[in-house]
Amino acid sequence: MKTYYIKADRFLLENRTITNKYLQIEDSKFGSFVDQPPANSEVADWSGYTIAPGxxxxxxxxxxxxxxxxxxxxxxxxxxxxxxxxxxxxxxxxxxxxxxxxxxxxxxxxxxxxxxxxxxxxxxxxxxxxxxxxxxxxxxxxxxxxxxxxxxxxxxxxxxxxxxxxxxxxxxxxxxxxxxxxxxxxxxxxxxxxxxxxxxxxxxxxxxxxxxxxxxxxxxxxxxxxxxxxxxxxxxxxxxxxxxxxxxxxxxxxxxxxxxxxxxxxxxxxxxxxxxxxxxxxxxxxxxxxxxxxxxxxxxxxxxxxxxxxxxxxxxxxxxxxxxxxxxxxxxxxxxxxxxxxLHKENKLGSIAPGKLADYVVLDNQLEVHAAAIEGEVKYQQKHE
The missing domain is CATH 3.20.20.140 (Metal-dependent hydrolases)
Known part of the structure; x- marks a missing residue:
C-alpha cells in the first residue's frame, strides 16, 4: 500500500481540532502529522476542507x-x-x-x-x-x-x-x-x-x-x-x-x-x-x-x-x-x-490516530461529504461541475 499525505484546513481529532497540517497515510493506516511532507511525496490536497474519521x-x-x-x-x-x-x-x-x-x-x-x-x-x-x-x-x-x-x-x-x-x-x-x-x-x-x-x-x-x-x-x-x-x-x-x-x-x-x-x-x-x-x-x-x-x-x-x-x-x-x-x-x-x-473496536476504528485504519471523510463547512476513504483508499468522490 502506498504512502501519501493529506493536506487540509483542519482535522477532527478525539479531543481537539488540528489546523493546517499534513496527515500521513501509510499501509492503509493513519500515521503522524507533519508541518511539511518529505520532498517528492504524494499529497492529496484538500485545502479549504475538513478531514474527519469515517x-x-x-x-x-x-x-x-x-x-x-x-x-x-x-x-x-x-x-x-x-x-x-x-x-x-x-x-x-x-x-x-x-x-x-x-x-x-x-x-x-x-x-x-x-x-x-x-x-x-x-x-x-x-x-x-x-x-x-x-x-x-x-x-x-x-x-x-x-x-x-x-x-x-x-x-x-x-x-x-x-x-x-x-x-x-x-x-x-x-x-x-x-x-x-x-x-x-x-x-x-x-x-x-x-x-x-x-x-x-x-x-x-x-x-x-x-x-x-x-x-x-x-x-x-x-x-x-x-x-x-x-x-x-x-x-x-x-x-x-x-x-x-x-x-x-x-x-x-x-x-x-x-x-x-x-x-x-x-x-x-x-x-x-x-x-x-x-x-x-x-x-x-x-x-x-x-x-x-x-x-x-x-x-x-x-x-x-x-x-x-x-x-x-x-x-x-x-x-x-x-x-x-x-x-x-x-x-x-x-x-x-x-x-x-x-463494540470493543476502538483500537482500530473511530478516530484519526496513528495505527488505526485510515477511514476518513472530506467535509466542507456545511458538513457536506465531498469524498470518503476506506483504509486510505478514496472510494467515493463527489463530482464537481
Whole structure:
C-alpha cells in the first residue's frame, strides 16, 4: 500500500481540532502529522476542507430502497455503496423481528455479500434487532414473532451468517433472558436492551449479566418515572453502558437529546435506525411486513408508530452539535469513536490516530461529504461541475 499525505484546513481529532497540517497515510493506516511532507511525496490536497474519521452506524436497516431484510446480497452491496456517499465508512447491517426463515435468509445474504466484497462502507458484523422483545413497546416490530430467547436458535443464525453476528437486542424481562445474556457475553456477542417494558431493577440485573447497550433511547422502552426509573433511568445512570440516540428531531426532543449528551458523554452512540425510505421521496415503503408511510421525511406505520427513520448520520451529528453547541469534534466522535467503543473496536476504528485504519471523510463547512476513504483508499468522490 502506498504512502501519501493529506493536506487540509483542519482535522477532527478525539479531543481537539488540528489546523493546517499534513496527515500521513501509510499501509492503509493513519500515521503522524507533519508541518511539511518529505520532498517528492504524494499529497492529496484538500485545502479549504475538513478531514474527519469515517462515521460508524451501528443500527441501520437500509437506505435508498434497499433493506437488510430483503435477504439479498445485492441489497447489502447497494446499502454499502450509498452509505459511503454520506460519510459512513463502517456499519452493522441490522435485521428486524421476523420469521426464522426470513432471518435465515437475511443473515446468509449479508455473509455472502461480505464474502464477495462490499463496494463502499464495510460491515463490522450483523446486528439482530429481535425477535426476543415484548409487545408493550413493540414499535414497528412484528409481535407475531416475539418469543423467549433461545441459545440453540441463535446458534443456527450464527452458523448461517458465517459467525458474523456481533450484537443482539432483546427485552430483559423475557423468560431466560439473563442466562442468555451471560452466554452471549461469554461468546463475545454484544447485548442491547430494547423494545422492553422492564423495570429499572430488571435492567440492572441484565447489565450485571453482561448487557451494556440500550437501543434507541426513549423509543421502544419504558420511560422515566420519579418512583420507577425504568429502562430510561437505567440507561442514563448505570455506569459503563452505552445509549443509542436518534437525533432527527422527531424521535427525541432536542432539549432531551442535549440532556442525554451531557449525561452519557463518550458513552452516547449516535445512530440512524434508517430504513429503506432513507434518501427516497415521500411515499409508501415496506419495513419488514408492515407498510410505512413517509411524509416530510418522517416514517410511520399505519397505526402511527414511528418506523425507523430516514436520517443520515452526518445530519444527526449536525443536529446534535447545533442543539448542544458543543465542539464539532466532540459530537462527531459520538458517531465514529463511541460506536467503535461499544463494540470493543476502538483500537482500530473511530478516530484519526496513528495505527488505526485510515477511514476518513472530506467535509466542507456545511458538513457536506465531498469524498470518503476506506483504509486510505478514496472510494467515493463527489463530482464537481
Amino acid at each position: 462515521l460508524f452506524d451501528t443500527h441501520i436497516h437500509g437506505i435508498k430502497g434497499n433493506d437488510v431484510m430483503d435477504g439479498s446480497k445485492q441489497a447489502i452491496k447497494n446499502i454499502s455503496k450509498e452509505l459511503l456517499k454520506i460519510g459512513v465508512t463502517r456499519f452493522l447491517p441490522t435485521t428486524l423481528t421476523a420469521s426464522t426463515e426470513d432471518l435465515n435468509q437475511a443473515v446468509a445474504a449479508v455473509a455472502e455479500a461480505v464474502d464477495e466484497g462490499l463496494p463502499g462502507a464495510q460491515s463490522e458484523g450483523i446486528y439482530l434487532e429481535g425477535p426476543y422483545f415484548t409487545e408493550t413497546h413493540k414499535g414497528a416490530q412484528n409481535p407475531v414473532y416475539f418469543k423467549d430467547p433461545s441459545y440453540e436458535e441463535f446458534q443456527q443464525w450464527q452458523q448461517r451468517s458465517n459467525n458474523q453476528i456481533v450484537k443482539i437486542a432483546l427485552a430483559p424481562e423475557r423468560k431466560g433472558a439473563k442466562e442468555f445474556i451471560r452466554k452471549m457475553t461469554l461468546e463475545g456477542i454484544k447485548v442491547s436492551l430494547g423494545h422492553t417494558n422492564a423495570s429499572y431493577d430488571c435492567c440492572r440485573e441484565a447489565v450485571d449479566a453482561g448487557a451494556d447497550i440500550f437501543v434507541h433511547l426513549f423509543n421502544g422502552m419504558k420511560g422515566l418515572h420519579h418512583r420507577e426509573p425504568g429502562v430510561v433511568g437505567a440507561a442514563c445512570t448505570l455506569q459503563h453502558t452505552f445509549a443509542e440516540l436518534i437525533c432527527d428531531g422527531h424521535h427525541v426532543h432536542p432539549v432531551v437529546a442535549s440532556m442525554v449528551a451531557q449525561m452519557k458523554k463518550e458513552q452516547l452512540v449516535l445512530i440512524t435506525d434508517c430504513m429503506r425510505a432513507g434518501l427516497m421521496p415521500d411515499g409508501v415503503y415496506q419495513l419488514g411486513e408492515f407498510p410505512v408511510h413517509m411524509e416530510n421525511g418522517m416514517a410511520r406505520t399505519e397505526t402511527g408508530s414511528l418506523a425507523g427513520s430516514t436520517l443520515q448520520l452526518v445530519h444527526g451529528v449536525k443536529n446534535l452539535q447545533a442543539w448542544t453547541q458543543m465542539p464539532l469534534y466532540e459530537i462527531w466522535h459520538r458517531a465514529s469513536l463511541s460506536p467503535a467503543k461499544s
